């Protein structure tokens with residue numbers, strides 16, 4: 001069906017839909033690679049593709065063949081160059097469409113009538129962060145939301161204990177053999193300590209933030225867990241949610257962000 005005519009071009013509704021979808025796709029890819037070295041490669045590849053379309057339209061056969069060859073080899077190269085971005089993109093899709101996650105259903109069943117998850121007591125966790133920050137002890141705490149964290153818990157020492165401030169402080173004490181790595185909290189219990197988290201590759205992270213913060217961000221990119229990092233260097237609190245790192249948080253800010261995030265209705 002014809003939508004309108006642009007000079008010699010007949011443009012149908014399906015063409016318009018096609019253009020909108022391609023624009024959305026390019027915008028999403030741009031968002032994903034923005035700020036990274038890959039963004040320059042992406043723009044370069046796009047320019048070569050535009051040049052290819054131009055020489056093809058002009059009927060320059062030799063140039064078209066060369067650029068065609070370049071683009072087909074380039075597609076393979078792009079997969080290699082963009083492997084982290086592709087992984088992030090697929091994780092994002094996987095995270096938002098994980099309908100088979102049985103924990104999501106369990107969570108839904110455990111919710112009270114107000115829709116609030118009553119499982120994880122935040123007070124001892126927040127008190128622990130405050131105490132750790134005050135004494136410049138590092139801390140990394142992963143609070144499960146819906147995604148299964150068992151794989152990450154298995155990378156450390158399994159504990160399965162009630163959440164309490166003394167126990168969390170004992171774990172993160174510099175004399176404790178469990179203080180390195182992250183504590184994972186799930187189903188209202190301390191599930192494991194000394195856990196290894198995936199590290200974010202984000203180039204935009206300030207260089208002052210080291211691996212503790214990268215691990216917090218990486219975990220929030222890979223899962224929907226809320227991750228608190230307490231800096232050993234500055235005593236400051238940071239929170240990673242859905243691939244975003246919020247730094248220099250005050251205690252009330254941390255509390256309200258956590259409350260809002262963990263207790264928001266399951267979609």
Ligand SMILES: Nc1ncnc2c1ncn2[C@@H]1O[C@H](COP(=O)(O)OP(=O)(O)OP(=O)(O)O)[C@@H](O)[C@H]1O
Nearest residue numbers: 180181182196197209210211212213215231232233
């Ligand atoms: N992948 C990881 N998984 C879990 N914990 C990690 C990981 N990487 C680093 N850590 C923790 O972070 C600590 C090192 O922190 P580092 O000093 O590099 O980070 P930072 O972000 O600068 O934090 P700080 O402000 O506390 O110094 C390690 O001792 C370890 O406990």
